[in-house]
Amino acid sequence: MTYTEVYIRDKLIKELDAIHVEVIDESDGCGGKFSCIIVSEKSEGKPLLSRHRLVNNVLQEELKIMSLNNHLASVLKFTVSAPGKVILYGDHSVVYDKSAIASSLGLRTRLYFTETPESKYVTIEVPSVALTYTCELEVLQQRVKNLPSIKWQNPDVVNHEEFLNIVDSFIKQSSNHDLSAQQCVSLTCIFYLYFGIVQSINVKSFSIKIETDLTLGAGTGSSASFAVVIAGAFIHYLRLKSNNNKTTFTEEELGIISKWAYSVEKICHGKPSGIDNTVCTYGSMVEFRKSHGMQFFSTTELELLLVNTKQPRSTKQLVGGVAALKENHNSVVELILNAMNEIAKSALDCILEISKANQESSKKHYERLGELTNINQCMLQALGVSHPKLDDICSILKRVGLCGKLTGAGGGGYAISIVPPHIKREIIQDVIEELTSKGYEAILTKLGGSGVTVH
Numbered sequence: 001m002t003y004t005e006v007y008i009r010d011k012l013i014k015e016l017d018a019i020h021v022e023v024i025d026e027s028d029g030c031g032g033k034f035s036c037i038i039v040s041e042k043s044e045g046k047p048l049l050s051r052h053r054l055v056n057n058v059l060q061e062e063l064k065i066m067s068l069n070n071h072l073a074s075v076l077k078f079t080v081s082a083p084g085k086v087i088l089y090g091d092h093s094v095v096y097d098k099s100a101i102a103s104s105l106g107l108r109t110r111l112y113f114t115e116t117p118e119s120k121y122v123t124i125e126v127p128s129v130a131l132t133y134t135c136e137l138e139v140l141q142q143r144v145k146n147l148p149s150i151k152w153q154n155p156d157v158v159n160h161e162e163f164l165n166i167v168d169s170f171i172k173q174s175s176n177h178d179l180s181a182q183q184c185v186s187l188t189c190i191f192y193l194y195f196g197i198v199q200s201i202n203v204k205s206f207s208i209k210i211e212t213d214l215t216l217g218a219g220t221g222s223s224a225s226f227a228v229v230i231a232g233a234f235i236h237y238l239r240l241k242s243n244n245n246k247t248t249f250t251e252e253e254l255g256i257i258s259k260w261a262y263s264v265e266k267i268c269h270g271k272p273s274g275i276d277n278t279v280c281t282y283g284s285m286v287e288f289r290k291s292h293g294m295q296f297f298s299t300t301e302l303e304l305l306l307v308n309t310k311q312p313r314s315t316k317q318l319v320g321g322v323a324a325l326k327e328n329h330n331s332v333v334e335l336i337l338n339a340m341n342e343i344a345k346s347a348l349d350c351i352l353e354i355s356k357a358n359q360e361s362s363k364k365h366y367e368r369l370g371e372l373t374n375i376n377q378c379m380l381q382a383l384g385v386s387h388p389k390l391d392d393i394c395s396i397l398k399r400v401g402l403c404g405k406l407t408g409a410g411g412g413g414y415a416i417s418i419v420p421p422h423i424k425r426e427i428i429q430d431v432i433e434e435l436t437s438k439g440y441e442a443i444l445t446k447l448g449g450s451g452v453t454v455h
C-alpha cells in the first residue's frame with residue numbers, strides 16, 4: 001500500500017478540522033515520506049511536541065506502513081537469467097580449434113538475489129541439486145578478509161588451483177552437513193565466483209535461489225548457464241552497491257562474465273573449449289572457434305526438437321575419451337576433426353541461405369543441412385561419443401524424414417533435430433508420441449534468445 005498527497009491531506013483535514021493543509025510527497029513516488037503544513041484550531045496553544053503527537057495519532061496506521069515501505073525500498077532484490085545452449089555442429093572438434101555452430105535456447109537458468117539485513121545468515125538454495133546451505137555472514141566475511149587480492153575485472157590472473165583449494169576448505173569448514181558430489185560442485189562454483197567477484201565490498205546478509213529449466217548434465221549447457229547467471233548476479237550486485245542502477249551489461253562486463261564462467265566450467269569439465277560460456281553469456285546464434293572467438297549471425301528463427309535419452313554421462317570422461325583416441329590414432333582422428341570443421345562451415349552457409357529463401361525455396365537448403373547433420377552424427381559415432389539410445393533416436397527421426405545428432409559431449413544426454421517448416425505438424429506430433437512411448441522425453445523449442453539479462 002502506498003499513500004498519495006491527496007489521501008494524507010483529506011485525512012488531516014477531516015480528523016483535525018484543519019482549515020488549511022499542504023502536503024508534499026518527498027519520497028520519489030514510493031509514498032514513504034511527506035512534509036505537511038497544517039493550520040488547525042486543535043493545535044492552538046499546544047507545544048511543538050504535542051502538535052507532532054496530534055498528527056502522529058491521526059496517521060498512526062499510515063506511518064507504520066510507510067516505515068515498512070521505506071525498509072523494503074532499501075533492500076536490494078533482483079533476478080538475473082541466462083540461457084542454455086546447443087551445439088548444432090562441431091561438438092568435440094571445437095575443443096581442437098575447429099569451427100562450431102551453436103545457439104542459445106529458450107530454456108533458461110534464473111538467480112533470485114535478496115538482501116536479508118535482518119538475518120545473520122547467508123542462504124543458498126539450489127533445488128535442482130536439492131541443496132540448501134546456510135552460513136553465518138560473519139564466517140564468510142572473515143574468510144574474505146584473508147583472500148589473495150585480485151580484481152574482479154581480471155579473472156585471467158586468478159591462480160585457479162590455489163583459488164579452488166581456498167573454496168574447498170571454506171566449504172568443508174562452513175558446511176554443517178554432508179554434501180553429495182554434485183552439491184559440492186554447485187557450491188564450489190558459487191563460492192569461487194563470490195570470492196573472485198564480491199570479495200572486497202561490504203555486504204549485508206543475503207539469500208540466493210537458483211532455478212533452471214535445463215536438465216543437468218545432458219548437453220544443453222546447464223553448467224555454463226549456471227556459472228553465467230552467478231557471475232552476472234555478483235557483478236550486478238557490485239554495480240548496485242556503487243549506486244550504478246543500470247540493468248544492461250556493457251560489452252566489457254559481458255566479456256568479464258564470460259571469462260569467470262569459463263573458469264567455473266573448468267571445475268565442471270577440466271578443459272572446456274569456451275563455446276558454452278560464450279553462448280550462455282551473449283545469447284543468439286554464433287560461429288565459434290577457440291583461436292578466433294565468436295562471430296554472431298542472425299537467421300530466421302529455427303525450430304528444434306530436443307530429445308532427452310535420460311542417459312547420464314560425464315562431459316569430462318567423454319572429452320578425455322576423444323583425447324585418448326586422438327593420442328592413439330592422431331592422423332585418423334585429425335581427419336575426422338577436419339571433416340567436422342568443414343561440416344560446420346557448410347552448415348553455416350545452409351543456415352544463411354535458409355534465412356534468405358522463402359518457404360518453398362528453403363526446402364533444398366534444409367535437405368542439405370539434414371545431410372550434414374547425418375554425417376556429423378556418424379563422425380561423432382566414430383569418435384566413440386554416441387550411445388545406443390542416441391542411435392535409436394536418430395533412426396526413429398530418420399524414418400519420418402528428420403535428421404538427428406547428439407549435442408554437447410554425447411554418451412547420452414540430448415539428441416537434436418532442426419525441424420524444417422515444410423514437415424507436417426502431425427508427423428512431428430506422431431514422432432514425439434513414439435519417442436515418448438519409448439521412454440524418451442521430446443520437446444519442441446526455438447533457437448536463439450537473449451544472453452545474460454537482469455530483470
Ligand SMILES: Nc1ncnc2c1ncn2[C@@H]1O[C@H](COP(=O)(O)OP(=O)(O)O)[C@@H](O)[C@H]1O
Nearest residue numbers: 185186212216217218219220221222223226315
Ligand atoms: N542449475 C544448476 N544447479 C546446480 N548445479 C548445476 C546446475 N547446472 C549445472 N550444475 C552443475 O554442473 C554439472 C553439469 O555440468 P555438465 O556435465 O557440463 O552438463 P551440461 O552439459 O548440462 O553443462 C552438474 O552435475 C552440477 O554439478
Ligand SMILES: C[C@@](O)(CCOP(=O)(O)O)CC(=O)O
Nearest residue numbers: 092219221272273315408409
Ligand atoms: C564436447 C564439448 O564440445 C561440449 C560439451 O558440452 P556439454 O558439457 O555436454 O554441454 C566440449 C567443449 O566444447 O568444451
